[in-house]
Amino acid sequence: MGSASREATVASRAALAGVGAKVDLTLAEQLFAAGRTIGGSLQLRTLLAEPAGDAAAKKAAIAAVFGSSLSATAVSLLETVTASRWSSVDDLLAGVEDLGLRAAAQSSNSSAVVIGELFAFGQTVTSNPELELAIGSKLGDPASKAALVDALVAGKVSGQSAAIIRHLVQQPRGRRIGRLVSDAAATVADQAGQVIATVTSAATLSAAQRTKLQKGLSARYGKPVTLNELIDPALVGGVRIAIGDDIIDGSIATKLAELRLQLAG
Template sequence: MGSASRHAITSSKAALAGLGAKANLALGEQLFAAGRAFAESAQLRAVLADPAVPAADKSSLLGKVFGKGLDATASKLLGQIVSDRWSSQDDLLAGVEEIAIRAAVSGSKKNEAVDAELFAFSRAVSSDAELELSLGSKLGNPDAKAALVVKLLKGKASAATIAIVSALVQQPRGRRIGALLSYAADIVADQAGASIATVTSAQPIAAAQLTSLGKSLAKVYGRELNINLIIDPAIIGGLRVQVGDDVIDGSVSSRIQELRLQLAG
């Protein structure tokens, strides 16, 4: 995102936080629907992203486009979002999507680990080529993709997870399904004041060891870390830890590769 958009997303997050209990799944679903409408209309998107158009005119346009499709809370928040200066139309779409995700999980119960559910679904999709194609194909019908997500996750995941995944597969904006779910999980964790650490191990790790690792990483990063564990025998031994763009690779396979490079040099 450009600098203007980074400021806009900060402002939008503050506006969402100011809603208190009104920030909930219903609000998130309305914002997701608005984002799809923006994506489908180049003319609407151009006007809303134009910094020369007065905020009052943008709010009036939203009212004409959505009518009673948005409740008072969603209408006001969306008006605040589009009134900010965005670096591009794509950044505006991304901003609405991020705030929708944050709103969707704001009312989640404490025992609903939405980021963990997103990770689990991502792993399931990546292991099933047919499913990945069904959800990620550019030629697929958006409504059919959403219906498939509901069928797969109903009764197995929280309502927030289902809403987020359904919305993302309908509007991927050129992103692969794995990247979509990873991106959403990061936002969900951040909304709860945490980050995600993806730990890859050659074999299962005891819960106590994972807890200890999480505490150690939390000290380094200064915030809570939610750990996603991947079992991959290919790394042979050791651990590979990724937090955001940071990668700590202590796997045996990595060391072997380094040795090979040294010998080749």
């Protein structure tokens, strides 16, 4: 993301913060829908993403396309987003999606629940090749993908998670399902002032181990940590932890590999 897009992102998030109590799941869904509409129209996304474009023309386009279908709050946020300078069309779409994700997170009673549901959906899909193909195929119809998601998650996840997943599969922007849910979960966590630690272990952690790990990581990073737990028997023992770009690898498999390298040298 270029510097222009970073500045635009800051301005967009500030605008969302200014909405206050008006942030709800409906607003999130409207922002997601607007992002898909923009992404699906070459003329519209070219106009709105043009750095040197006329601000009045952009505002008029937003009013013409969305004025009768979206809330005044959603329209105002879109005007703020498109008034900023973005480095690329994809960055603009990412900016709209970011606001939708943050609105969904803010409207939830538990960001941790949403994060867990997103990762669980991702694991369900990636563990089933046929399902992953149906959802991830570039040739698939977005509406059909949304219907498939509804069939999979109806009554099983929160409204926030369902709205997020439904949007992501319709507008993946070149990302595979694993990346889609991890990006979305990271944004939800950030909105809640949390970070996500992906913890890979050879066996399921006990409640005591999980609590100890969360407390230790929260103290280290200065904010609450939500765990995304994965099982990989190949690790033999210990855990591998990934938080952002940080990797903490205490697995026995890694230690054995390091030892073999030392002996070989």
